[in-house]
Amino acid sequence: MTRLLVALISLGVGPGLLVNSFLKTFSGRPRPFQTNLFGGNLDFTAAGTFVGECTRNCSFVSGEASGAGWLLCLLFLVPANARVWIAPPLIIASTTMAALRVAVGSHYASDALLGWLLAVIVFMGMLILESKILAGWDRSSKKASERSLRGRWRRTSVDGSQTARSEGSCKPQEVGGLFQTRSLRGGGDVTSGG
Structure with missing residues (x-):
């Protein structure tokens, strides 16, 4: 066109x-x-x-x-x-x-x-x-779009390590050999052995 x-x-x-x-x-x-x-x-x-x-x-x-x-x-x-x-x-x-x-x-x-x-x-x-x-x-x-993505992701510290998580989504994060999923909306943590 x-x-x-x-x-x-x-x-x-x-x-x-x-x-x-x-x-x-x-x-x-x-x-x-x-x-x-x-x-x-x-x-x-x-x-x-x-x-x-x-x-x-x-x-x-x-x-x-x-x-x-x-x-x-x-x-x-x-x-x-x-x-x-x-x-x-x-x-x-x-x-x-x-x-x-x-x-x-x-x-x-x-x-x-x-x-x-x-x-x-x-x-x-x-x-x-x-x-x-x-x-x-x-x-x-x-x-x-990069600025938009940067605005949606923020840095957080879990057990002293720097990780990134997205607002409004579940993202697995490794914490001391375990995977911890933290949902920002649900508020609960789910931990499983790795």
Whole structure:
């Protein structure tokens, strides 16, 4: 369940927020068919420079390729034995979608490659973040349970020796070769030879 949530969050953060809301809006890089290299009226702009003449829905980075890269993240959601069968068609579909954006002239190869990688990197970063959060949560819950157990056990001295007993339970304690069970609720002692 948490992997599905991580995948959906990475879809929203990577292809959704970073690519379509930020990079494509502010990069200014015109699409190949819009540049004077391919018959358009805008100047070519290098990837990542953010100084191009494009005003909206710019080329850097490819949103479709980013979504295609995110498809690979689905491999982490299926059982390991099913990945053998699901991985090849998923990889082919993912890379073909990114390559088609270049083939039709909507993106440069760098736009498609960086968009594809961005989705994978965001997903891996989210997995690392999830593991760190769960590890921290697991450590804190272990510490809380240890504190809880320490509060339930207390030290007592029987015949000069230090022993531990639990409140509300019977715990046998060895006293001079005999086992003595003291119930805190019942109040009686039961002693048997050992």
